[in-house]
Amino acid sequence: MTFFQPHRLVVSLALCSLLFIIGDRNFILPKIDPAPVSQLVLVSSQEPTTFNYALSDSPYGVVRFMNEALVRENGITAEVEPVLAESWEISEDQRQVIFTLREGLKWSDGEPLTIEDVLFTFQDIYFNDKIPSVFRDFLRIGSSKTLPSVQQLDQRRIAFTMPEPFAPFVRYAAKLAIMPAHALRKLVMSNDANGNPLFVSSWGTNTPSQNVITNGAYRLVSYTPSERVVLEPNPYYWRWDANGDRQPYIDRLIWQIIPSEDTQLLQFRSQGLDTIQVKPEMFSLLKREEKRGKYTIYNGGAFFSNPFISFNFNQARNSQGKPLVDPIKSRWFHTLAFRQAIAYAIDRETLKTNIYRGLGEVQHSPLGVQSPYYLTPEAGLKVYNYDPQKAKKLLLEAGFKYNSDNELFDVHGNRVRFTILVRADDQSRVASAVQIQQNLSKIGIKADLQALNFSVVLQKLLRSRDWECFLGSFGSPGADFEPHLLSAFWSSLGLFHHFNQGPQPGEPPLQDWQVSDWEREIDDLFTAGVRELDESKRKVIYGRFQEIVSQQLPVFFLVNPLSLQAVRDRIQKLQFSAQEGAFWNIDELKITDNGT
Numbered sequence: 001m002t003f004f005q006p007h008r009l010v011v012s013l014a015l016c017s018l019l020f021i022i023g024d025r026n027f028i029l030p031k032i033d034p035a036p037v038s039q040l041v042l043v044s045s046q047e048p049t050t051f052n053y054a055l056s057d058s059p060y061g062v063v064r065f066m067n068e069a070l071v072r073e074n075g076i077t078a079e080v081e082p083v084l085a086e087s088w089e090i091s092e093d094q095r096q097v098i099f100t101l102r103e104g105l106k107w108s109d110g111e112p113l114t115i116e117d118v119l120f121t122f123q124d125i126y127f128n129d130k131i132p133s134v135f136r137d138f139l140r141i142g143s144s145k146t147l148p149s150v151q152q153l154d155q156r157r158i159a160f161t162m163p164e165p166f167a168p169f170v171r172y173a174a175k176l177a178i179m180p181a182h183a184l185r186k187l188v189m190s191n192d193a194n195g196n197p198l199f200v201s202s203w204g205t206n207t208p209s210q211n212v213i214t215n216g217a218y219r220l221v222s223y224t225p226s227e228r229v230v231l232e233p234n235p236y237y238w239r240w241d242a243n244g245d246r247q248p249y250i251d252r253l254i255w256q257i258i259p260s261e262d263t264q265l266l267q268f269r270s271q272g273l274d275t276i277q278v279k280p281e282m283f284s285l286l287k288r289e290e291k292r293g294k295y296t297i298y299n300g301g302a303f304f305s306n307p308f309i310s311f312n313f314n315q316a317r318n319s320q321g322k323p324l325v326d327p328i329k330s331r332w333f334h335t336l337a338f339r340q341a342i343a344y345a346i347d348r349e350t351l352k353t354n355i356y357r358g359l360g361e362v363q364h365s366p367l368g369v370q371s372p373y374y375l376t377p378e379a380g381l382k383v384y385n386y387d388p389q390k391a392k393k394l395l396l397e398a399g400f401k402y403n404s405d406n407e408l409f410d411v412h413g414n415r416v417r418f419t420i421l422v423r424a425d426d427q428s429r430v431a432s433a434v435q436i437q438q439n440l441s442k443i444g445i446k447a448d449l450q451a452l453n454f455s456v457v458l459q460k461l462l463r464s465r466d467w468e469c470f471l472g473s474f475g476s477p478g479a480d481f482e483p484h485l486l487s488a489f490w491s492s493l494g495l496f497h498h499f500n501q502g503p504q505p506g507e508p509p510l511q512d513w514q515v516s517d518w519e520r521e522i523d524d525l526f527t528a529g530v531r532e533l534d535e536s537k538r539k540v541i542y543g544r545f546q547e548i549v550s551q552q553l554p555v556f557f558l559v560n561p562l563s564l565q566a567v568r569d570r571i572q573k574l575q576f577s578a579q580e581g582a583f584w585n586i587d588e589l590k591i592t593d594n595g596t
Contacts, residue, residue, distance in 0.1 A: 052203035066214040067177035075580030094165035106236035120181035229255035278564035300563035300578030305475035316513035337398035343384035363557035371480035382550040408444030417446040424451035
């Protein structure tokens with residue numbers, strides 16, 4: 001995740017004075033007071049990988065400030081609001097949505113933004129199988145995974161027609177930024193030497209800023225690798241306030257790149273950053289300094305992304321015929337009693353107290369307790385409270401054995417030992433992995449830790465698939481209100497179905513990849529969930545989904561931390577939420593002082 005921060009600066013004029021010589025007299029141009037520039041300094045631990053929204057891994061990086069969709073989700077109410085589209089209509093049979101585009105829209109280069117751009121964006125980019133976009137999975141409908149059809153009706157209206165009712169379509173449209181046809185159409189239609197559209201390599205981080213065309217509140221000024229991204233207001237942005245002033249109000253956004261959480265904290269305390277995600281280990285210190293530092297720590301409640309631990313269920317072989325997972329360990333991971341024993345062996349209450357300083361809640365379900373679809377333990381959600389003796393009993397009943405040193409062996413005499421993969425740049429996760437390592441040692445399991453850079457972790461999980469156990473986190477803003485947003489994680493063919501990652505477009509074939517019966521049932525439930533428009537029936541569908549996850553334990557949820565963020569008090573009109581963070585309404589924010 002990325003977080004952010006503000007400061008005020010004054011733009012210095014290059015000429016403080018200018019000497020004019022007229023005849024034999026010297027004239028000095030008087031000094032001019034510099035114009036104040038409001039500046040917001042944000043922070044990220046990760047470098048941007050692209051400035052092409054459609055190719056980005058997430059809509060929540062720096063690209064979010066440069067791009068807008070037809071609609072957006074209100075960060076506080078979660079209601080869908082008009083953005084580039086001024087309105088939309090849904091047919092009675094719930095199979096068609098017609099959006100009406102605002103008049104007079106423009107791109108950041110001054111070119112008109114028209115309904116042709118919308119048609120191009122969906123038809124040629126998001127619906128194009130040759131373009132690897134994470135957003136396409138959200139739009140596949142029914143068991144056939146059919147994409148909607150799209151048709152331009154006139155100069156301002158566009159219609160999306162679904163093969164069957166698809167409840168979340170309008171909400172999904174909020175995540176699909178509109179792209180400029182005049183700048184990108186040729187790149188979509190032309191291929192490189194390997195037959196891939198040139199679009200796939202377009203707008204990389206080495207692209208000149210003037211070539212990155214946007215429609216959002218800001219546009220790109222510069223990118224300095226390992227240092228920062230600089231944005232300025234889009235001079236053609238469509239929003240104006242009631243006083244006739246163009247938005248956004250903040251003159252400059254600085255996206256600082258600081259991988260180290262310790263360095264981020266130091267920079268924030270020394271006024272170098274305007275905001276920071278408050279990790280549990282930072283909370284006491286930052287709370288004490290809140291008044292002196294002129295900032296407020298906002299609490300948005302439970303974070304939308306849930307930490308978990310999972311095992312690699314993949315039984316496939318790579319193109320050389322080698323198993324992706326050691327067959328010995330694969331047998332353990334596919335034994336339900338083994339997974340249940342791991343769940344009972346992890347002391348989540350101690351994780352909550354020691355790692356999260358009490359600033360979180362033990363998580364039992366893929367949906368938060370605040371979700372209207374949440375299944376309670378009383379209604380059938382299976383929970384696993386800390387019980388190492390029960391864990392040992394399950395292992396013994398499953399044929400595992402202990403030696404005199406309390407070391408666990410399987411029925412074939414193999415020492416039970418595996419490696420836990422974790423992101424190195426997240427201190428809370430690394431600390432959690434250390435405690436889990438200690439918990440597992442009490443039931444005789446030897447767990448090694450492998451802490452790696454985030455990009456390497458993703459490569460191992462989703463590409464090479466060479467991992468055993470993973471401590472990670474997954475979620476999507478709004479998923480508690482629309483569970484289908486989690487389909488990319490839970491669908492057996494989903495892009496982030498990491499615990500049994502299937503074949504992906506453009507990859508070599510996976511030999512012997514298998515999908516379990518309970519995975520297929522989850523596929524069917526997600527298909528049924530988006531067809532069903534009756535809320536009471538949707539609750540039953542997603543209740544069954546939660547029941548399966550709690551019984552089969554493809555992932556075991558840990559502690560969901562509170563969403564805490566410190567933001568300088570001079571930033572006004574802030575509306576903080578766990579779902580969308582502090583800056584979802586960036587175009588409305590103001591900075592109250594212009595001090596240097």
